[in-house]
Amino acid sequence: MKRFVGLILAAGMLAGCAAPVDDTPAPTPTSTTTTTTTSTTTTSTSKPEVDVREQVARMLMPGVVNYADAKAKLQAGVGGIFITSWADPNLLYQIEGLRKEIGRPFDVAIDFEGGRVQRFSEILGAHPSPRELAATMSVEQVEAKAYEIGKSLRAHGITVDFAPVIDVDGGGLEVVGDRSFSQDPRLAGDYGAAFARGLQSAGVQAVFKHYPGHGHASGDTHLGEAITPPLSQLFQHDLIPFEEAFAQAPDAAVMVGHMVVPGLGDGTTPASLNNHAYGLLRNHHNFHGTAYTDDLTGMAAISNTMSIEQAVPAALAAGADQALWSSASNVDAVIESCVQAVEAGQIPRSHLPQVG
Structure with a gap:
């Protein structure tokens, strides 16, 4: 827990530089014999004070289970909602009505990769896994399928699909497996980029996951801490698909996973809460899109050590643009923790x- 608190404090120190004070003396009047008083009307041109609560709320994407839940969280100001796998399927037919009632833009996200991760396939359709797509289709055909x-x-x-997975399979992890397009990192990147382009041609934001690569981690972040090979090795293998995909589908977003990466910052903080991970993403990969966190409540790599009121501000302090979570929570308490x-x-x- 100390390492997460330290991360937040470090982020605050980086942001705390104050503007220099102008200590130049005021000019001395050249004459005191005549004093003229002029009455003027001053019109304030200052902008209204920014509502910080509204700003931080827009950086949040909580899970929702039905129309009433979605409406309440959107009325609290969140920037988007995540349709969980246990949500009421009727919500998929109610989004347009929700938009009219809320009266402002917001994102609606889902997990839909094909294969074993395709939510509400009875409504949205059933499609092969990424592994099967890559084995049976060309890159162009995969783009058309997406x-x-x-x-x-x-x-x-x-409006947002948390897909495609561009982790490289080969580490024996069930959580990756056929969700990966390939054990070849360049093919994984090529097919992932094609899938992203297809989604975006249809007006849906694609999200590459799980940066900086889950394929060869020591375990499943759903179940607990997972440690990747050292950063130097990731550059040689697991980061290659991201480099390929960012170049070929530059308008896609990215999801930062909860893996611990030796050699990245302190080597103990999960990437989703690690400012060095976001720095690597922005500076090394020159990525300028939206960076989402992986689920901050439904995965033990985070929830074993942090509450949602702790994890969300830690992720935003580290550099995440959107904090994602799935489990029931008091959204007002999360917003307040971010304001603080x-x-x-x-x-x-x-x-x-x-905002505005």
């Missing part, structure tokens, strides 16, 4: 989105 998937998602109000982190200088104000 466009087909994207059209179905968009028709049901979904901004006021304490832990989340830089420069990282907050413009």
Whole structure:
């Protein structure tokens, strides 16, 4: 726990530089014999004070289970909602009505990869796994298949798909397996980029996952801590698909996983809460899109050590653009924890989105 607190404090220190004070003396009047008083009317041109609560709320994407739950969280100000696998399927037919009632833009996200991770396939359609797609289709055909998937998602109000997985299989992890396009890192990147382009052609934001690579981690982050090979080895293998995919589908987003990466920062903080992971993403890969966290409540790699009120501000302080979680929570308490982190200088104000 200490390492996470230290991370937040470090982020605050980086953001705490104050502007220099102008200590130049005021000019001395050249004459005191005549004093003229002029009455003027001053019109304030200052902008209204920014609502920090509204800003941080836009950086949150909580899970929802039905229309009432989604409405309440959106009315609290969140920037998007995540349709969980246990949600009421009727919600997929109610998104347009929800948009009209809320009266402002917001994102609707889902996990839809094909194969064993395709939520509500009885409504959205059933499609082969990424492994099967790569084994039976060309890159161009996979792009067309993803466009087909994207059209179905968009028709049901979904704007963000947490897909494709571009982890490289080969580490023997069941959590990866056929969700990966290939054991060849370049093929994984090529097919992943094609899938992303197809989704985005249909008007759905694609999200590459799980940066910086889950394929050869020591375990499953759903179940507990998972440690990847050292960063130097990731550059030689697991990071290659991300480099390929970022170049070929530059408008896609990315999901940062909860893996611990030796050699990345302190080597003990999960990537999703590690400012060095976001620095690597932005500076080394020159990635300028949206960076989501992986689920901050439904995965033991985080939930074993942190509450949602601790994990969300830690992720935003580290550099995440959108904090994602699935489990039931008090969204107002999460927002308040983020506001406090901004006021304490832990989340830089420069990282907050413009609202209005």
